[in-house]
Amino acid sequence: xxxxxxxxxxxxxxxxxxxxxxxxxxxxxxxxxxxxxxxxxxxxxxxxxxxxxxxxxxxxxxxxxxxxxxxxxxxxxxxxxxxxxxxxxxxxxxxxxxxxxxxxxxxxxxxxxxxxxxxxxxxxx
Numbered sequence: 001x002x003x004x005x006x007x008x009x010x011x012x013x014x015x016x017x018x019x020x021x022x023x024x025x026x027x028x029x030x031x032x033x034x035x036x037x038x039x040x041x042x043x044x045x046x047x048x049x050x051x052x053x054x055x056x057x058x059x060x061x062x063x064x065x066x067x068x069x070x071x072x073x074x075x076x077x078x079x080x081x082x083x084x085x086x087x088x089x090x091x092x093x094x095x096x097x098x099x100x101x102x103x104x105x106x107x108x109x110x111x112x113x114x115x116x117x118x119x120x121x122x123x124x125x
Contacts, residue, residue, distance in 0.1 A: 050122040057116040059087045066111050066119050070096050075123070083113070098123050 045052040045060035054063040062085040069083050079096040092113045100107030100123070107123035 050124065053120040055116050055118045058119055059085065061086050062088075062092075062117075063119045063121075066094055066096070067121060069094070070109065070111065092117060 041056040042053055043056065043060075045054050045063045052060070052063045052067065054060065062083065065083050065085065069081055070079055073079055073081065075098070077098045081094060082091045083094045084091045094111050094113040094117070096109050096111040098107055098109045108120055109123050110118065110120045112118045
C-alpha cells in the first residue's frame with residue numbers, strides 16, 4: 001500500500017524565496033560586477049516579513065535599513081541613496097534595482113554598495 005503524501009500550501013513569498021535559494025545553489029544568480037569570489041557567500045536575515053538574502057559583508061541590521069530606505073522612498077524600479085549601518089556607524093551609498101515582471105511577488109530587488117555589500121529580497125514587501 002502506498003503512503004498518501006499531503007500537499008503543502010506555498011505563499012507567493014515562500015515560492016520566491018525557494019526560487020532564489022535554488023538559483024543561488026545552482027549558480028544561476030549573478031554576483032555584482034567587480035565582486036570577488038568571497039561575495040558568493042551569503043546568509044539569510046529573517047528579521048522582517050520576507051527573508052533578506054545578504055552578502056557575508058552585509059550585516060542583518062544594515063540589510064534591514066536598506067529595505068526601510070527603499071520602501072520609504074516609494075519602491076521605485078531604480079533607487080540610489082545613502083544608508084546608515086549601526087554596526088560600522090557609517091553611511092554607505094547603495095543602489096537598488098527591482099527586476100522581474102508581473103505581480104510584485106514575482107519580482108525581486110537587488111541592492112549593491114561598496115566593499116562587497118549586497119542584498120536581495122522580494123519586491124512584495
